[in-house]
Amino acid sequence: MKKQILWMWMFVAATAMAGTPQPAEVVYGRVRDPFGFPYVDTGRIRFFNGAVECAQYEFGSILANGMNYRVALDLDSGGAPYTPHAVQSGQTLTVTVEVGGVAQPLIPTNRLTVGAPGSSVRLDLCTGTDADGDGLPDEWELLLCEQSGGKLSGIADVKPQDDFDGDGLSNQDEFNAGTFAFMATDLLQVKDFERVSANRIKLRFLTSQNVSYRVIATELLPVGSWIPLRFALGVNDPVAYRDLVGDGNYQTIYIETASDALFIRLATQ
């Protein structure tokens, strides 16, 4: 009898100390190289709790909304983890991005605090260094200096909010869109805008490779809310898409609207 009680006591104690599985936390986002382009054919992101790897994702293609990774962190209620890679809310994880097997420096952080069970969090990262702490990778800033023809001499001269080439887009916006920040004739803009039928409009623009685009519209400026429009890739195709991933060429899309009183914008994600 004593033996049975001892076993029961040990079982209850073990159950009380062990964690129980909780709904996973989803971490997603976009990891870009030092020149602003999302990784698609190389590299992987990994999450560590101390020395234990919790999750990893190998970059392969652009996902919905312009993201290029998505992982689920297995959460635990506390105590001894039910599985070695389970994490608990409030713990701080280390994030690494490896390219060619080499861990890269990360901007703006290499830390992630685990959220509540069942939550989701977006974490956008950029590989590279940021010595001046302005959010733009030094590698991109130094390249802009080279491309400026001597007008910019160092990373301190390149500020995110400045518009070096004077085309109306800030350096930060050009970095995000993959356009040339040193060339006033290159910016994110619709080259051809033409009504091709009673309810279809054609838009043609120069895309940047692996950058994700959306067409958003509002009926009222400046207070209206901008709503994504679906588009077609062929003039007679159904409007079935919401995201366009650029291939570096001029690309044409067709939106459907019979209204003339609509403000339309092309946006990167």
Next chain:
Amino acid sequence: MNCLSDNSKRIFRRCLLPGVLLAFWIPSAARGEQWTNAAGNAQEAKLVSLERGVVVFQRPDGSRVDIALASLSAASRQRVLDEAGEIEVPERLRSDFGLYVRTLKRLNELHREGKIGEAERMKQSAVIQAQFEKTCGELNIPEARRKQLIQLAQNR
């Protein structure tokens, strides 16, 4: 072989090796421009690149065609993989190579649309090539490989 004189052996050795090489070289050179799909249709073309399962060929008239690697015959598929292996971009260089290719492509598109002149296109192409070569130098990429990669970038 013992019945041959020393002179005959020398002549045999001198002729045999080039003969064997020639026998292998001629058919492979001829085959090098001929590609066959899974249905057995042959097409003369030059292999330009292989990226994510899509092969880009250049036809004799200069036009380019994209074909899924899986749609080629087994022999052609293997040859594409063998040849593409020679021009594979090292993983540690892929970001910089991608930047180089994208920049050249964008400059060409802007030039074609009349947004920049030839001088600007050439100037900025030289800047990005110098940047790429600098990175290759930092990563100790051999000179021959570097030239091969530059050629590949310019062809894309």
